[in-house]
Amino acid sequence: MEKDRLTFALPKGRLLDDAVKLLLQVGIDASATLEETRKLIFESGEFRFILVKPMDVPTYVYYGAADLGIAGKDVIDEKGLEVYEPLDLKFGFCRLCVAEPVDVAEPYDIEKLSFIKVATKFPKITDKYFRSRGVHPEIIELYGSVEIAPLLGLSDRIVDLVQTGSTLKANGLREVDTILVSTARLIVNRASLKTRYDRIKPLIDAIKNNV
Structure with a gap:
């Protein structure tokens, strides 16, 4: 199971609540990331969540430490890394x-x-x-x-x-x-999209139907 989990990078701070709510709408429970704890890595079913500084989300996704992430458009443009950006999540304006x-x-x-x-x-x-x-x-x-x-x-x-x-x-x-x-965006590691397409593409579609 460990190798099969998709890793999701989530930003600490103002975007986190809305990110967790959106994921819950598509059946992904990331609520543990909202708990008062020093933990930065959480596991739930087929997913692993890493909680990082907003400016670091694109870096984790770009280098493949995370398959997917949620980051503000401001952060994505500032980092300038080559990640796939399929969805505007329409929160965090x-x-x-x-x-x-x-x-x-x-x-x-x-x-x-x-x-x-x-x-x-x-x-x-x-x-x-x-x-x-x-x-x-x-x-x-x-x-x-x-x-x-x-x-x-x-x-x-x-x-x-x-x-x-x-x-x-x-x-x-x-x-x-x-x-x-700027609004929050879903970003995806380009290699992960190719190698785990059968899992990531349905997830993108499900999130798209809820934004």
């Missing part, structure tokens, strides 16, 4: 946005920019976005409290995920541009 202080001396106008100093936890997406518009970005990588960077003079703007905008507002920032709209 958020926007990856450019934001600036509300009292900035020169409001954001990308048509007038040639250079921008921006703090973000999404350096690849940010760099590609600005360069495609003829703007040279200096990227400052941060992995927490990105909102305070402009307030402390560390950057001119930030690029960060926004759901309601309340965190930006609380820190004196406003959205000025949207880079991408």
